[in-house]
Structures are given as structure tokens and as C-alpha cells.
Amino acid sequence: MKQLQLLPIGNVDDGLLKDLRPAVEETFQVSCKVLPVRLDPEFAYHGERQQYHSSEILHRMQSFLTEDSWRLLGIAAVDLYIPILTFVFGEAQMGGPCALVSTHRLRQELYGLPADPNLFGQRVIKEAVHELGHTVSLTHCDDYRCAMASSHAVEWIDLKESTLCTTCRTAVTPVKQVLSGRFF
């Protein structure tokens, strides 16, 4: 049975991954498992930018795919970038098996505000659903409440919900066909 697998990247809190599981399981109607391994992201570190190259991590994640993988979602605590942009909240292979989310910029503390674990957890779920949405070929959604809405700042993430709108949900229906084994 194919699964959605969560891969901890660097120093990620286990509790966070556990909280994330039921949310993504419900949205994508697929069982979710946290992999018992951890990927060290240091190979993707850029000294000058003091950030980690998202695409390189995504590429390295391929080696963690198994026969049981439906999708592999990496959860990183480090700050991610792609060369042309100052940062990214996450990256995904459009219609592919791997996606990646960074929790670094989702914390209130980064913006000089008191820590808010509940809000932080919500943001992680929304970004996880968002990046996984790209792996099932969803592009950004015009509905600002949909998890697939484009968001380049935490304020926009907070505006949206952790679920997909009806249109995006309908588009994800073929996932069941994927689960039957036709994806790979």
C-alpha cells in the first residue's frame, strides 16, 4: 500500500511531524508515515547567503523514495532559497513525488513576535498541503482561502485555510487512481 512519507531534514521537532500526519492524511485520503531516517542538509548550505539550496535538497530526497512511497514530503527547520529568489517557504516537483517545506520563516519569533506554537503548527500544515498539492499538479488557486492560494509572506499564509477548495479537491480525485499503483 502506497503511503505519504514524511522525511525530517535537519533538526526538526518530532512532535511537529506527528501533528502534521493526520492533517495531510485527511486532505489527501492517504496513510502517512514518518520515516525513521533523517537527512542532513549541510551539503546544500550556501555560506554567503546563510541559507540552504532548496532544489538541491529536493534532488537528494529522491534517494529516499521506496516502492511504498506515494509522495515524499521533507520537513526542514532551516531557511531555504532558490538562486533567483531571496527565500522560499518550500518547493515541490510539479506532478512529481517529492516536496519540501521549511519551518524557519513560519515562526512568529522570526518577525520579533512572541512564540505562538498553535499558529506555527497551522502554518506548517498549510504549507505542507500546499507543496503536496503541487506534486499532484495543482497550480496556485485564485481562492485566497484555499491551501493552494499563492502566499509569499506569512500574513498570506494566515489568511488561507489548511484545506483545498472544491475546485482543487475535485482536481485531486485522480489521486485514488495513483494509490492503486499506476503512479510509478
Added chain:
Amino acid sequence: MSTLGKLLIVDDELTVRDSLGKWFREEGYDVTTLENAGDALTQLATQRWDVALVDIKMHGTDGIELQRRMHEIDPELLVIIMTGYASVETAVAALKNGAYDYVTKPLDPDEIAHLVKNALAHRRTTQENVLLRETVAEVARPEDMVGQSGPMRKVFEAVETVGPTDATVLITGESGTGKELVARAIHQASVRRFHPLVAIHCGALTETLLESELFGHEKGAFTGAQFRKKGKFEIAEGGTIFLDEIGDISLKTQTDLLRVLQEREITRVGGNQTIKVDFRCIAATNKDLEKLIEEGKFRPDLFYRLNVFRIELPALRERRDDIPALVNHFVRKFSLAMNKRITRVAPAAMNQLQEQPWAGNVRELENAVERAMVVGQEPELKEQDFIFKSQVASNGSSKTLEDMERAYILRVVEECGGNQSHAAEMLDIDRVTLYHKLKKYGWTRTPVETR
């Protein structure tokens, strides 16, 4: 699936092309990535994009040059320049060349997302605006020029032929034949119609003033020039300059004008910097320029520059068949302006109008109708509302102001059926004054023949 818009990314770095292309695709754009200017220009010959993101530093042709050449192919393409570092020079160079904006690498995701979104909204608004203006232009055009006669049909054909070209036009014809109207029609029919038509009446200005008007002047160029002033050629940038009464300009100004027409650049009076100008020139005159050349008063080289395409406007006496249409056009125009419900002209009056010499051409006819509209009564203009040449000539006594006043007052009193109170009201004078005037004219209650 519909996309938010078509984006072109030109950058010689593969990582930039891949990452930015992927990022914008996820955003919902239809993205094409190309690695150099040559490919971009080749593809632009057959394809169109809404927005292009162009790297400033590339092997071979750089982003600034690429932007300039892209605009030659597609002037509506919105180009955003991506620079490696923020510098005023590159930003100014990019924006001066017509770039929509510039961004500094690495790009802030929120900033670039908004910038592209705004660029697309700007493009759509511009396209809608052009469509609206075209619609308005279509509706507004036929009203301006009136006439169905053979000579006028030739004029319309000429306007239609030369309008869409960028050729210089010389319009000749007697005073009052509508040369400026034809210039406006040519401008309207041209691709420059959304840019200004700047008219200058050369004959009305002294040589010094005309130079300053045409070419502008720098601060302190002459006494009273307290500020720098742009000339008409600069104001007409992208549009049309209409030089009326070109036969009245001095030989010195003719020389300066010739240089502008040849070089397409001007120097402001008192300045030494040349300024490139883009304009179409339409000139007009009621003078015989060939004769002026023979007399040494007009430069032949300037004449040949102006006389690329010539339109000769007929005098009104050469197209009398158009007079009823013109009169009706002016009646409609002034009834709206004066808020009077005069809708027609009595046949006898129209016959008379067609027989007048009209030495002042359409302008004189328009003035005659305007005057008649002031004095005329609803719903029809009658013979007596006009002052006809034959009438003035045949009545030798109606030459002084007093004679004119007498004739007019008696006519108004007659129209009011001898009611002096009503007539005084119409004439806007008090009743006693009217009584004294009528007494002086020997008026009795018997209807008076005024003509």
C-alpha cells in the same frame, strides 16, 4: 487550462531560468525560458508574450539592448529588467529605454509576484483604453468634415490615402476652406492619433517668438525667459505638428525649420543640446508658394520637403452643392450650443445662401449661420435672419451703422406685429428708447417694408 498570462524569461544562467520558470508556472503563468537575446528576438517574430523578465547582464546582447530591440518588434511588451545589483545608472538606463520596471536579484518573492501581477493589470488596462479610444475615434471622425461634391470627395480620398502613412502633407487653399480640419482628419487617420496634434499659426507670431514657440528656449535665452520652455516640436512628440500659414515665415525660420525636418532634432533657443524629436509634419498655406519661391521669399528646398503629398482644398464657390449640407450641419451645431430648437432653413433662404460669393469660404458661411441662429426664431431660419451680399449692395442707404440699426429695429418691430413692449424686450432696450427711435425713423403702425 487558462493561465494568468504569458511570461518570457531571458537569462543566460540555467539555474535562474529553471528556478524562476518553475516558480512562475506554479503561480499559474504560461512560461517560456530562453537563454539569450538572439533566441528571444527570433521567437518574438512569431510569438507574443505579456511580460518579459530580462537579465541585464548576458553574453552578447545585454538586457538593455534586448529590451530596446524587443520593443521595436512588439511595442506593447512589458519588460522587467533583472539586475544583479541595484544601481541608479542601470535603473535609469532601463526605465529611460521604456522598461516597465527593474528588480534586483535575488528577487523577493512577494515583490516579484506583485510586480508581474501589476504589469499584467497595467497591460490589460492599456489595451482596454486603446480599444475605447479607437471606438470613440471611429464615432467622432465623420462629423468633422461635411461634403458630397466631387472636389470634396477627392479631398476625402486623399485624406484616407495619406492618413495612415507618415508622409509630410502640404494643404493649400483659400482662407476659410478648412485646412486645419483636413490636418486634424489626417492626424485622426494616422497611427499617431493617440499622441497630440499641435497646431501653430506661424503668421500670427514675430520671427523671435515663432522660433521660441517652435523650438522652445532655455532659461535666460532672452529678456523675460525666466524658465525653460519646451517648443511645439517637443510637445508634439509621437504626434503631428500642424504648421499653419507656412507661407508667412521668415527666411531665417525657414532655414531652421528645414533643419528640423531633415535631422529630426531641435536645439532650444539659447541652448546647445540637440534633442531628438519624433513627429509628423503637416503644413498649410493660402499663399502661392511657387510664386514666393520665384520672388525669393520661400526656400525651394523647404518647399520640396513639405510638398511630399499635396491636398488642394476647393473654394466654397467651387462646391456650391455642399452648401445645404454645410448649413444644416452648422444649424445642428449651433442649435445645440445655443439651446435653440431651430431645425431647418427656409428654402428661399437656402437658395440665397447657395448664390452668395462666399469669399471667406466655409468659415464665412459658418459665421453667417451663427449670426442667423442668434436672431432667428424657432423652428426655422428665414431669409431675413441672414445678411446677404446682394442685399447690402443693392441698398445703398444701408451702409452706415445707423442705417443698419434702423433696418434691424424696424424688422424686429414688424416681427412683433407692432407690439413695442415685446419688441423692446427682444432688442433688450427700454420701451421709451424704442419709442424715440421709432419716432425718429417715422414709423407708423402700418407694417413697414424693411427691404
